[in-house]
Amino acid sequence: MLQPPPNAAPISDAQAFLVKYPDVAAIDIVLTDAHGIGRGKSIRRHELESLYLAGRGIPASMFAQDVAGDDVAGTRLVITDGGGDLRCFPIAGTLGYMPATGRGQVLISMYNSDGTGFAHEPRHALIRQIERAQELGYTPMGALEVEFYLIDRERTADGQVQPARYPLTGRRSQNTNTMSVDELDEMSPFFDAVYEGAKQLDLPLEALISEYSVGQYELTIRYRDLARAADDVVIAKRLLRATARRFGMEACFMAKPFGAQAGSGMHLHLSLADSAGANLFADANTGDLSPLMLNAIAGIRAAIPDTMALLAPFLNSWRRFSSVNYSPANDTWGVENRTVALRVPAGAGKTRHFEHRVAGVDANPYLVAAVTLGAALDGIETGANPGPAVTGSAYDLPKNHALPNTWESSIDVLENSTFARRILGEALHTGFVAIKRAEVQRMALAVSAAEWDLYGFTV
Numbered sequence: 001m002l003q004p005p006p007n008a009a010p011i012s013d014a015q016a017f018l019v020k021y022p023d024v025a026a027i028d029i030v031l032t033d034a035h036g037i038g039r040g041k042s043i044r045r046h047e048l049e050s051l052y053l054a055g056r057g058i059p060a061s062m063f064a065q066d067v068a069g070d071d072v073a074g075t076r077l078v079i080t081d082g083g084g085d086l087r088c089f090p091i092a093g094t095l096g097y098m099p100a101t102g103r104g105q106v107l108i109s110m111y112n113s114d115g116t117g118f119a120h121e122p123r124h125a126l127i128r129q130i131e132r133a134q135e136l137g138y139t140p141m142g143a144l145e146v147e148f149y150l151i152d153r154e155r156t157a158d159g160q161v162q163p164a165r166y167p168l169t170g171r172r173s174q175n176t177n178t179m180s181v182d183e184l185d186e187m188s189p190f191f192d193a194v195y196e197g198a199k200q201l202d203l204p205l206e207a208l209i210s211e212y213s214v215g216q217y218e219l220t221i222r223y224r225d226l227a228r229a230a231d232d233v234v235i236a237k238r239l240l241r242a243t244a245r246r247f248g249m250e251a252c253f254m255a256k257p258f259g260a261q262a263g264s265g266m267h268l269h270l271s272l273a274d275s276a277g278a279n280l281f282a283d284a285n286t287g288d289l290s291p292l293m294l295n296a297i298a299g300i301r302a303a304i305p306d307t308m309a310l311l312a313p314f315l316n317s318w319r320r321f322s323s324v325n326y327s328p329a330n331d332t333w334g335v336e337n338r339t340v341a342l343r344v345p346a347g348a349g350k351t352r353h354f355e356h357r358v359a360g361v362d363a364n365p366y367l368v369a370a371v372t373l374g375a376a377l378d379g380i381e382t383g384a385n386p387g388p389a390v391t392g393s394a395y396d397l398p399k400n401h402a403l404p405n406t407w408e409s410s411i412d413v414l415e416n417s418t419f420a421r422r423i424l425g426e427a428l429h430t431g432f433v434a435i436k437r438a439e440v441q442r443m444a445l446a447v448s449a450a451e452w453d454l455y456g457f458t459v
Helices: 011-020 045-054 060-064 122-135 181-186 188-200 226-246 291-311 316-322 365-382 407-415 418-424 426-444 449-455
Strands: 026-032 038-044 056-059 085-090 096-098 103-111 139-144 146-152 205-210 216-221 249-252 268-273 333-335 342-344 354-356
Touching: 011 045, 011 096, 026 045, 026 085, 026 226, 038 045, 038 056, 045 085, 045 103, 056 060, 056 103, 060 426, 096 188, 096 226, 103 226, 122 139, 122 226, 122 365, 122 418, 139 216, 139 226, 139 365, 146 226, 181 188, 181 205, 188 205, 188 226, 216 226, 226 249, 226 365, 268 291, 268 365, 291 342, 291 354, 291 365, 291 407, 291 418, 365 418, 407 426, 418 426
Parallel strands: 026 103, 333 342
Antiparallel strands: 026 038, 056 085, 085 103, 096 103, 139 268, 146 216, 146 249, 205 216, 268 354, 342 354
């Protein structure tokens, strides 16, 4: 296939970019792998138009890689066909300029020779669920919040990671400073650069919060169509990383980088609109919650056990559930309740939506969105009942033993899930499980510093 697929970005995007940024010499082309990590190439300016017209070859085995970039044979993608490339084409609306790097950037997606989406790519799984929703008369709308830590490049004298210094004052806080506007002011040179980069990347960043731990922040992103909302997370994380490096920091997207401090989530806000853009989750005329939204919540509740390995994909992800600081490892729902998995925020009835709070910021946004939307549509199609809303703390309820409670058991559940296989497709489901199995083995062989400290010269 040398022709762009029907939904690929138009050549006019490239032409407009080249006119607007005459001094940009290179463009990073970014393909998001199974983990949500951007992989690809940096092409020169004169190659941009050919990317839009004929695509660019990338090895399909990129979707066979574990988080470290090593191939996993069980994915069935490792040099089974001579190691040939498949063509990747730009995603419309994602070409922009990254001030921190001085380069352009565009997200790309992989296609088979017949123009169909490559089955191992998570973004195509999301697109299939969006198309399913559209066939039912719904337009999925959403936004994902991004929580993260800013870490100093310098470690402490004993080698420990520490919070970044404030660029404005050079100080380093040791206090939590939850929702402190003064903390945001001291960090403002960095965040001013982030917002400037977002403007150049058409990334609609909105509110900024000093979060529930030292050096932790949250950025919200404007609500829009669900595919672009997932793209926004990929772009936002890369923007934060690149900008942080220029300030002597690192942006950390581990779900639980510090055992005694708050974890970092990636909450998905979701609703469905009709063809005219009206919110179908809006409250009924009686003021009651929308039956359609309640059906969707019921569908997602039923699927949470099957999807935990996607919402919490790494060993570290499960540390986030070790404390109950707004990290719900449950399948409950409620209104204006941050202890539940599925929260219906208060607010105007016409803007009603729900928030899926289980996923960590380390999860792949395309996979999170795909299984959440797929489960919501299942609930709508069957008219499922979500059961009573939780009032008070969901943490005080008896533990739901249907939920996997370890990383490895969640992979077992995912492997045997007919729901996950149907939503992800056979190829992506098989490949993702194989990658996770290989990662379990890798981590089982790794002896931690904590083990040495506790056992090394004692037992």
